[in-house]
Amino acid sequence: xxxxxxxxxxxxxxxxxxxxxxxxxxxxxxxxxxxxxxxxxxxxxxxxxxxxxxxxxxxxxxxxxxxxxxxxxxxxxxxxxxxxxxxxxxxxxxxxxxxxxxxxxxxxxxxxxxxxxxxxxxxxxxxxxxxxxxxxxxxxxxxxxxxxxxxxxxxxxxxxxxxxxxxxxxxxxxxxxxxxxxxxxxxxxxxxxxxxxxxxxxxxxxxxxxxxxxxx
Ligand code: URA
Numbered sequence: 001x002x003x004x005x006x007x008x009x010x011x012x013x014x015x016x017x018x019x020x021x022x023x024x025x026x027x028x029x030x031x032x033x034x035x036x037x038x039x040x041x042x043x044x045x046x047x048x049x050x051x052x053x054x055x056x057x058x059x060x061x062x063x064x065x066x067x068x069x070x071x072x073x074x075x076x077x078x079x080x081x082x083x084x085x086x087x088x089x090x091x092x093x094x095x096x097x098x099x100x101x102x103x104x105x106x107x108x109x110x111x112x113x114x115x116x117x118x119x120x121x122x123x124x125x126x127x128x129x130x131x132x133x134x135x136x137x138x139x140x141x142x143x144x145x146x147x148x149x150x151x152x153x154x155x156x157x158x159x160x161x162x163x164x165x166x167x168x169x170x171x172x173x174x175x176x177x178x179x180x181x182x183x184x185x186x187x188x189x190x191x192x193x194x195x196x197x198x199x200x201x202x203x204x205x206x207x208x209x210x211x212x213x214x215x216x
Pocket of ligand 1: 078
């Protein structure tokens with residue numbers, strides 16, 4: 001007498017696995033695209049913003065770019081000339097240096113998210129005013145909520161003061177970290193500062209490596 005085989009045929013199992021993958025894959029894709037959809041909506045809201053006079057002067061809003069699912073988000077200061085012309089963050093000389101710094105620690109620019117404290121270019125690349133920062137940072141706050149990275153890394157004084165909520169000098173803040181809302185916050189020098197002070201490049205790399213260790 002032969003034992004009866006009650007298990008489903010392999011072809012049925014394969015069908016079921018394909019189906020399960022399809023469902024799980026669909027959910028995963030939905031979660032990913034939700035972030036992109038939310039960022040898209042926020043970008044559209046920002047395009048309508050005229051809270052600051054510099055909004056009238058811009059060629060392009062510089063919203064931010066990169067992988068919205070990245071564990072790492074960098075925050076710079078504000079768009080310069082090239083960024084204003086292209087609508088992309090960190091594409092000028094400071095941006096090239098940032099790319100080099102990232103690749104020296106094994107990070108590809110496209111694998112992280114990069115944004116700025118303010119989204120419109122201050123004329124002549126002056127520092128952002130307190131009013132511009134307070135008008136623009138609610139948008140940044142929302143951008144951070146959507147992306148919810150593991151690590152937020154401030155580039156330079158303006159981003160670091162905002163993230164750490166302090167006026168402490170960069171020399172005191174760099175290389176340190178705090179944790180807020182489950183996100184590690186750290187910072188280092190702005191790449192434009194590194195262009196003027198190349199010897200600080202190694203400190204930047206040390207600070208970035210140290211910050212990345214916190215999320216490994
Ligand atoms: N400097 C910044 O802080 N941000 C940019 O996008 C470019 C230069």
